[in-house]
Amino acid sequence: SxxxxxxxxxxxGGASTSNAGIHSVSINSPSPYPNYYDRIWSIYHENAAYMKVHFDMFDLESGYDYVYLGDTDLHDWWYYERYSGYHSPFWSGWIPLLSDNKLYIRMETDYSYTYDGFSIDKYEVETYxxxxxxxxxxxxxxxxxxxxxxxxxxxxxxxxxxxxxxxxxxxxxxxxxxxxxxxxxxxxxxxxxxxxxxxxxxxxxxxxxxxxxxxxxxxxxxxxxxxxxxxxxxxxxxxxxxxxxxxxxxxxxxxxxxGIIGESILNTDVANLNLTIIGNKLEYNFTLFGIGNILKLQIIVCDILENCNYKIKDLLLEPSSSSGFGSYDGNILLENSETINGYGFFVEINSSSLFRFNTSVSEDSDDDSISDIIEIMNGMNPISEDSDGDGLSDGFEFNTSSSPTDRDSDDDTLSDGDEILIYKTDPMNPDTDGDGFSDGFEVNYGTDPLDIKFTPITILLNWVGLAIIITFITTSSITFVKNNQKNKKIRSIRSFELKSESSSFESLNVQKIEKPKPKQYTTLRAPYSGKERLRPNAFSYTNYNYELQKTQLKDIIKYRMPPPNPRNSEAGIKSMLIATKGIELKKQGKIQESYNYLIKALILGVPEPLNSQIKSHLLYIIDETKNLTLTNQSHIPPQSTETNKIKCLKCGTSTGRTSKFCTNCGSKMIQLENSVQDQYEQSEDYKICDTCQHKNPKKNKFCTNCGGIL
CATH class of the missing domain: 3.40.50.1460 (Rossmann fold)
Known part of the structure; x- marks a missing residue:
C-alpha cells in the first residue's frame, strides 16, 4: 500500500466518433458577389468532432476567388480545404473541429470579375x-x-x-x-x-x-x-x-x-532539517518529501566521552503518514548523561534509485578514522580501534571490503588479519585461488592458497605417481633381463622404423548466413489520419522521381502539404532558399529539376505568397500534362503559330514571345531563344516583381519572368 x-x-492516441446524421443549413454568399469581398460563416453542432458540407451551387472566378474550409484557426488563414471555379453540387471532405465544435467557411475575392458565388444547403457530422x-x-x-x-x-x-x-x-x-x-x-x-x-x-x-x-x-x-x-x-x-x-x-x-490530498512531490529529498542540542536533549524537525519505500529513518545521540552512552530512535515506528513521508517534529532525551557530544541523522529510501541522506556530528574516541556515531550506527565499538579483534583496525575494514564486526568475514577459518597480513589471501573469498579448497584448509594441509596447481590432491597424486613409476621400472628391468637371455643366439638386430602419418584437416568451412532483411512494408495511417491536421514539418520528403497519378499528386499538393512557416523562422528561410533555387532552374529551362525543388519547398512549408504561387503553378501544370511523370519530362505547351506573339493555353490571352508566363493568368508560356527586352522596360510604366525584381507592364497580374503574383 x-x-x-x-x-x-x-x-x-485518439477518440471514437459516431455519425450524427445529415442536417439542413442555409449559408449563401451574395449573388453576384462583390470584389474585395472577405467574410467568414460558421456551422455549430454540439460535441462535433468532424463535419463536411454540401455545396448545392458553386461558381467563383477560377484561380482568383476562393472558398476555404477549416476550424477556428481559419481566422488566421489555417485551412484544410479550398475551392475555386465552377462545380456542380458536391460534398466537401471531412474537416476536424476544435473544442468550439464549429466549422468555419471563409470567402475571399480579388479586384475583378464576379460570379454567382456559392450556396450550402446541408452538412453531415461525426460526434464524439x-x-x-x-x-x-x-x-x-x-x-x-x-x-x-x-x-x-x-x-x-x-x-x-x-x-x-x-x-x-x-x-x-x-x-x-x-x-x-x-x-x-x-x-x-x-x-x-x-x-x-x-x-x-x-x-x-x-x-x-x-x-x-x-x-x-x-x-x-x-x-x-x-x-x-x-x-x-x-x-x-x-x-x-x-x-x-x-x-x-x-x-x-x-x-x-x-485526486491526491496535498502536494505530490516525485523527487525524494529532506527539507528544512533542524537538529538542536539542549543539555542531554536533542530537538529535531524536518520534512521528508518524495515517493518510494523508506528503509531507514533514524536519529542517534551519544555521550561517549563520559560513560559510552547512546540512544537510537527509529522514526518509522511513529511515522507522520502511512507512507512515512511528511513532516516530523520531536525530541530525544539521553538518560544517564548530562550532555550530548555526538548525534546523527540517517535516511535510506528505495525510490527510482537508492536515496541516502546522512549527517552527523561526533568525536572519534578510538582514533580509528571513524566517528563514534558511524561506529554505533554500524554496530562497532566506538572506544575500540579493532572491534572484532582480527588484527585490522575498524577504519581499514570499514573503508575496504572486510567486515569490522566479523573476525572471519568469509568463514574460511582464517581471520581477516591473517589473510591480509600473512597469507595475502582475500578476506571476502573463502577460496582465493579457486581450486575448490578453502584457504584455511590449504593452510592447514601445507599447500599454497594462492596457487591453483598446488593442492592436497596434487600432493597425493605425486606420491601415487612415484609409486607407479618405481613399480614400472622394476618390472621393465626384470623383463629386459629375461628377453636378453632368451635372444642371445640371435645375431641380427631387428630395426624398427617409426612411421608418423600426419592427418591433414581441411579448415572448417562455415557458410555465412546473412540476417534476413526486414520485409518491405507500407506505412499505416494513424486512426482518423485522413481527418487529422497536418503538423508543421511532419511531411518527410523522400523521392519524387517516380511515377504518380494525377489525382494522387494533386491531392498531395492541395491537402497533404504542411502549412506555410513564418518568413523569419529557420524553416521559412530554408524553404525560401530552396524555392528561389527552383525558380532559377525554371528560368534556365531545367524544368524537371525545378519541379523537384519547388515541391521540396512546399514540403518544408515555404512562406506565403510563394506557397500559393507554387501550388497554383504546379496544379496547372498537372492539369495540362498528359501521362504525367516526374521523371525526365517537362511541360512545354505547343508553340503559337503567330509570328510575334504566343497564345496562353489556359485563358487564350496573346502575350509577347519574350514572356515566360501569361500576363493575365500567370500560366507557363513557351521558352523562346534570342528574346528582346520590351519597350516598356525603357519607360516608367511598369511594376517590379517582389520575388525576382523583374520589370512588368502595370496591367500584368503575374510576373512574366517567375510567375509570381504582382
Whole structure:
C-alpha cells in the first residue's frame, strides 16, 4: 500500500466518433458577389468532432476567388480545404473541429470579375461518443489492440498502491481523464479531449514532453517549501506548451486532475532539517518529501566521552503518514548523561534509485578514522580501534571490503588479519585461488592458497605417481633381463622404423548466413489520419522521381502539404532558399529539376505568397500534362503559330514571345531563344516583381519572368 505507481505514455492516441446524421443549413454568399469581398460563416453542432458540407451551387472566378474550409484557426488563414471555379453540387471532405465544435467557411475575392458565388444547403457530422484510447505504433493497423480508457482504468484499479500518477502525451489524451479519475490518482495530459498533441523535430520530443522533462529543474517553487511538486510542474508545463504549440500554428492545452490530498512531490529529498542540542536533549524537525519505500529513518545521540552512552530512535515506528513521508517534529532525551557530544541523522529510501541522506556530528574516541556515531550506527565499538579483534583496525575494514564486526568475514577459518597480513589471501573469498579448497584448509594441509596447481590432491597424486613409476621400472628391468637371455643366439638386430602419418584437416568451412532483411512494408495511417491536421514539418520528403497519378499528386499538393512557416523562422528561410533555387532552374529551362525543388519547398512549408504561387503553378501544370511523370519530362505547351506573339493555353490571352508566363493568368508560356527586352522596360510604366525584381507592364497580374503574383 505504500508503493507508488507512475505511468508515462508518449505516442498515438485518439477518440471514437459516431455519425450524427445529415442536417439542413442555409449559408449563401451574395449573388453576384462583390470584389474585395472577405467574410467568414460558421456551422455549430454540439460535441462535433468532424463535419463536411454540401455545396448545392458553386461558381467563383477560377484561380482568383476562393472558398476555404477549416476550424477556428481559419481566422488566421489555417485551412484544410479550398475551392475555386465552377462545380456542380458536391460534398466537401471531412474537416476536424476544435473544442468550439464549429466549422468555419471563409470567402475571399480579388479586384475583378464576379460570379454567382456559392450556396450550402446541408452538412453531415461525426460526434464524439465518449470513448478515448491510446494506440501504440504496433497497434495502428488493428483497432482491437487499442488501449481504451476503460481498460486503463481497470488496470489502475488492480494496483493496491496508495498513489498513482498517469502522464499522457498523445492526441485526445484529455478525454481519458473522465474515465480514469479517482481519489488517490493524479492525471496530466498534453491536450484536451478534442485536440491533437504536436511534435517538433527541433525539440526531439513532443512539445508537452519537452516541457515536462524541463519542469523538474525549471519550474518555480510557488509555495517556497524547498521542493517542486508535480502540481508546480504543471503550472510551468501548461503555459509553455500552449505558447510553443501556438508558434507552430496550432495550440493545444494540457489538462490535469489531482485526486491526491496535498502536494505530490516525485523527487525524494529532506527539507528544512533542524537538529538542536539542549543539555542531554536533542530537538529535531524536518520534512521528508518524495515517493518510494523508506528503509531507514533514524536519529542517534551519544555521550561517549563520559560513560559510552547512546540512544537510537527509529522514526518509522511513529511515522507522520502511512507512507512515512511528511513532516516530523520531536525530541530525544539521553538518560544517564548530562550532555550530548555526538548525534546523527540517517535516511535510506528505495525510490527510482537508492536515496541516502546522512549527517552527523561526533568525536572519534578510538582514533580509528571513524566517528563514534558511524561506529554505533554500524554496530562497532566506538572506544575500540579493532572491534572484532582480527588484527585490522575498524577504519581499514570499514573503508575496504572486510567486515569490522566479523573476525572471519568469509568463514574460511582464517581471520581477516591473517589473510591480509600473512597469507595475502582475500578476506571476502573463502577460496582465493579457486581450486575448490578453502584457504584455511590449504593452510592447514601445507599447500599454497594462492596457487591453483598446488593442492592436497596434487600432493597425493605425486606420491601415487612415484609409486607407479618405481613399480614400472622394476618390472621393465626384470623383463629386459629375461628377453636378453632368451635372444642371445640371435645375431641380427631387428630395426624398427617409426612411421608418423600426419592427418591433414581441411579448415572448417562455415557458410555465412546473412540476417534476413526486414520485409518491405507500407506505412499505416494513424486512426482518423485522413481527418487529422497536418503538423508543421511532419511531411518527410523522400523521392519524387517516380511515377504518380494525377489525382494522387494533386491531392498531395492541395491537402497533404504542411502549412506555410513564418518568413523569419529557420524553416521559412530554408524553404525560401530552396524555392528561389527552383525558380532559377525554371528560368534556365531545367524544368524537371525545378519541379523537384519547388515541391521540396512546399514540403518544408515555404512562406506565403510563394506557397500559393507554387501550388497554383504546379496544379496547372498537372492539369495540362498528359501521362504525367516526374521523371525526365517537362511541360512545354505547343508553340503559337503567330509570328510575334504566343497564345496562353489556359485563358487564350496573346502575350509577347519574350514572356515566360501569361500576363493575365500567370500560366507557363513557351521558352523562346534570342528574346528582346520590351519597350516598356525603357519607360516608367511598369511594376517590379517582389520575388525576382523583374520589370512588368502595370496591367500584368503575374510576373512574366517567375510567375509570381504582382
Amino acid at each position: 505504500n508503493d507508488v505507481f507512475f505511468f508515462y505514455y508518449s505516442g498515438h 461518443d465518449g470513448t478515448h484510447f491510446l494506440c501504440s505504433y504496433d497497434s495502428l493497423s488493428n483497432a482491437s489492440n487499442y488501449y481504451l480508457d476503460t481498460l486503463l482504468d481497470s488496470k489502475l484499479d488492480s494496483f493496491t498502491c496508495s498513489n498513482k500518477f498517469v502522464v499522457l502525451d498523445s492526441c485526445n489524451s484529455g478525454g481519458m481523464i473522465d474515465e480514469i479519475q479517482e481519489i488517490g490518482r493524479y492525471v496530466m495530459t498534453a491536450c484536451k479531449h478534442d485536440e491533437s498533441s504536436l511534435e517538433d523535430p527541433n525539440l526531439k520530443h513532443g512539445v508537452f514532453t519537452n516541457y515536462f522533462l524541463k519542469s523538474n529543474s525549471e519550474a518555480q517553487d510557488i509555495n517556497n517549501d524547498g521542493q517542486i511538486s508535480i502540481e508546480e510542474m504543471y503550472e510551468y508545463i501548461s503555459p509553455n506548451t500552449i505558447s510553443y504549440s501556438n508558434s507552430l500554428g496550432y495550440s493545444h492545452h494540457p489538462q490535469q486532475y489531482d
